[in-house]
Amino acid sequence: MMLSTAFTLALGLIIVLSVFGLPMGLSMICASVLYLLMRGQDMGIVAEQFLNGMYSNYIMLAVPLFILAAEIMNSGTLSERLLKWCDAVVGRFRGGLAQVNILQSIVFAGMSGSAIADAAGSGKMMQHMMTQDNKYTPSFAAALTAVTAVIGPIIPPSIPMVLYALIADTSIGYLFLAGVVPGILMAAMMMVQVAVTARVRNFPVERPVPLRELPKMTWQALPVLFMPVVLMYGIYGGITTPTEAAAVAAFYALVVSVVIYRSVRWPDLYAALLTSAKTTASIGMLIAGALVFNYVVTIENIPNSLSALLLSWDLNPITFLIAVNILLLVLGCLLEGTTILLVIVPVLIPTAQALGIDLVHFGVVVVVNIMLGLVTPPYGMLLFIMTRISGAPMKAIVGDVAPFLVGLVLALLIFTFVPETVLWLPRMFGYGAAL
Amino acid sequence: MNARLAGIGAWLHARAENLLAAMLAVMFTVFILQIVFRYVLNLPIGWTHEISVIMWLWMVLFGTAFVVRDSEEIRFDILYAAVSDRTRRGLVVVTAVALIFFFSISLPAVIDYIAFMKVEKTAYLDIRFDWLYSIYAIFAVATIVRQFWLGCQAIWGKGPAAFDPTQASSGV
Numbered sequence: 001m002m003l004s005t006a007f008t009l010a011l012g013l014i015i016v017l018s019v020f021g022l023p024m025g026l027s028m029i030c031a032s033v034l035y036l037l038m039r040g041q042d043m044g045i046v047a048e049q050f051l052n053g054m055y056s057n058y059i060m061l062a063v064p065l066f067i068l069a070a071e072i073m074n075s076g077t078l079s080e081r082l083l084k085w086c087d088a089v090v091g092r093f094r095g096g097l098a099q100v101n102i103l104q105s106i107v108f109a110g111m112s113g114s115a116i117a118d119a120a121g122s123g124k125m126m127q128h129m130m131t132q133d134n135k136y137t138p139s140f141a142a143a144l145t146a147v148t149a150v151i152g153p154i155i156p157p158s159i160p161m162v163l164y165a166l167i168a169d170t171s172i173g174y175l176f177l178a179g180v181v182p183g184i185l186m187a188a189m190m191m192v193q194v195a196v197t198a199r200v201r202n203f204p205v206e207r208p209v210p211l212r213e214l215p216k217m218t219w220q221a222l223p224v225l226f227m228p229v230v231l232m233y234g235i236y237g238g239i240t241t242p243t244e245a246a247a248v249a250a251f252y253a254l255v256v257s258v259v260i261y262r263s264v265r266w267p268d269l270y271a272a273l274l275t276s277a278k279t280t281a282s283i284g285m286l287i288a289g290a291l292v293f294n295y296v297v298t299i300e301n302i303p304n305s306l307s308a309l310l311l312s313w314d315l316n317p318i319t320f321l322i323a324v325n326i327l328l329l330v331l332g333c334l335l336e337g338t339t340i341l342l343v344i345v346p347v348l349i350p351t352a353q354a355l356g357i358d359l360v361h362f363g364v365v366v367v368v369n370i371m372l373g374l375v376t377p378p379y380g381m382l383l384f385i386m387t388r389i390s391g392a393p394m395k396a397i398v399g400d401v402a403p404f405l406v407g408l409v410l411a412l413l414i415f416t417f418v419p420e421t422v423l424w425l426p427r428m429f430g431y432g433a434a435l
Numbered sequence: 436m437n438a439r440l441a442g443i444g445a446w447l448h449a450r451a452e453n454l455l456a457a458m459l460a461v462m463f464t465v466f467i468l469q470i471v472f473r474y475v476l477n478l479p480i481g482w483t484h485e486i487s488v489i490m491w492l493w494m495v496l497f498g499t500a501f502v503v504r505d506s507e508e509i510r511f512d513i514l515y516a517a518v519s520d521r522t523r524r525g526l527v528v529v530t531a532v533a534l535i536f537f538f539s540i541s542l543p544a545v546i547d548y549i550a551f552m553k554v555e556k557t558a559y560l561d562i563r564f565d566w567l568y569s570i571y572a573i574f575a576v577a578t579i580v581r582q583f584w585l586g587c588q589a590i591w592g593k594g595p596a597a598f599d600p601t602q603a604s605s606g607v
Contacts, residue, residue: 013533017530017533017534018510018511019511019513019514019515020514020515020526020529020530021510021511021512021514021515021523021526021527021530022510022530022533022534023505023508023509023510024509024510024511025499025508025509026508026534026578029537029538030533030534030537030538033537033538033540033541034537036541037540037541042544042548043540043541043544043545044541044544044545044547044548045548046541046545047541047544047545047548047549047568047571048548050571051492051568051571054491054492054495055488055492058484058488060491061462061466061487061488061491064459064462064491064494065462065463065466068459068463239474240470240474244466244469244470247463247466247467247470248470250463251463251467270456273456273459273460274452274455274456276459277455277456277458277459277494277498277502278455278498278502278503278507280459280491280494280495280498281455281494281495281497281498281499281502281503282498282499282503282507282508282509283509284491284494284495284498284499285495285499285508285509286509288495334511334513335511336509336511338509339509339511378513379512379513
């Protein structure tokens with residue numbers, strides 16, 4: 001595979017500019033200009049790719065709306081009620097609060113598409129509850145919140161899956177379904193791990209909430225617990241598109257927080273809108289930069305050349321998937337997840353396709369990899385956030401994350417080599433039936 | 436004089452924030468309208484689709500140009516965060532010069548492209564595409580000015596704020 005001089009220089013420019021600290025999106029735009037300049041092509045193509053790409057990809061609109069939904073949920077008392085309910089259900093077991101942390105992440109994952117929002121939403125409260133009276137060490141509490149947040153974008157809805165659907169041209173609906181079993185499996189593994197650790201390290205038991213109070217508490221938390229059901233019914237009942245479901249999620253969170261719980265006021269709502277819009281601008285620049293640079297990658301025919309090269313090595317799907325897992329896990333330690341998803345993964349997709357790997361299966365493997373990148377040092381967004389929230393040193397948090405990471409990597413291997421764990425549910429709903 | 440200028444700057448920034456938040460509010464509202472019209476009133480409407488896509492495009496370009504601070508952008512920070520303040524200022528000067536070069540050299544072609552798009556109009560609302568896409572030119576100019584300002588600050592002693600990765604949320 002020969003790279004042209006123009007492409008090699010453009011790639012070099014992205015690396016230099018981004019390592020020197022220029023935002024990723026802008027680095028990719030600069031590199032694309034360099035490429036067009038050297039090729040003597042019209043540099044207006046940069047604007048054309050940016051503008052038409054953003055204007056014509058309707059499914060991306062799910063991203064800002066899912067971000068908004070999570071911001072609204074986090075600005076009210078939604079998380080608090082959810083935590084209370086979880087405490088009533090699993091607090092009575094040994095290591096109760098640790099189990100509460102996992103259970104609340106499962107429910108939250110069913111409403112939000114972002115791991116960051118999950119950790120930022122309940123992280124502070126969970127940290128306070130777990131470290132009160134020295135029940136758990138701050139680093140263990142922080143590590144647990146970080147690893148449970150990983151489930152967020154694996155159980156639908158999921159922002160990374162929306163982005164993957166965009167680059168791989170697969171159905172968001174089936175991708176979402178494909179994440180359900182893996183997400184629950186990962187949570188179950190964490191619960192077992194916590195239960196065992198709880199016996200070994202003698203974690204405290206919470207004061208059990210009398211079972212007769214459970215119906216009342218469930219009733220109070222019902223609007224929250226109902227949200228994943230509303231979303232899934234909207235999408236799979238054929239009532240809304242996944243993009244519209246994102247708007248419904250935000251609307252539902254708004255109604256629950258403002259009308260039912262009366263916990264969000266105008267200033268909170270404005271703050272939620274502004275934060276979401278700013279996050280949208282940041283992630284949008286990254287998407288747009290990737291769209292522009294992907295134009296260069298495509299005219300250079302990189303994905304197909306790579307695919308031809310790899311196929312000429314008699315690569316089988318198993319070796320390819322192992323290589324992809326290693327590559328993405330290593331990159332996940334160094335790079336921000338969205339960048340990997342939008343820049344690296346598109347190059348791999350044609351090869352996966354040529355090897356006969358199901359693209360929905362591949363998508364879940366990729367997303368799980370990227371989520372693990374959020375808790376692997378030195379660059380792990382969830383580690384940064386939990387260091388900030390808990391005040392515990394990052395090194396200590398990493399130490400407590402490590403045992404969970406072993407379990408998560410094991411889960412990743414299962415999803416990689418037993419595609420049925422991923423594809424069983426989508427197939428129940430008719431995926432692949434038409435083929 | 437400087438305090439007054441800073442005051443005006445802060446006021447303008449706050450108004451830009453208002454506008455950005457309003458764009459998201461509009462996008463959200465038209466989405467809800469679209470669902471209500473299609474499924475409740477059984478009356479599909481197309482213009483909502485157009486407005487929400489326009490809001491998305493403008494939110495990204497307007498937000499990046501005028502609202503999002505440099506410390507909030509997504510970047511690769513392993514080197515950037517590790518070096519001394521002096522070295523970091525050097526890095527900022529290099530990236531600023533590079534960006535100004537590439538954005539300036541492509542600017543005429545970019546403006547040509549946008550002007551050329553006056554021949555097309557959006558399907559439902561008949562908005563001319565050169566109007567709609569003009570935000571890209573504004574973004575390009577604003578980015579050049581911002582990078583020029585950052586570069587000057589770095590040369591004349593004020594280093595960029597140390598990067599805080601938790602501020603740069605990518606929403607994943």
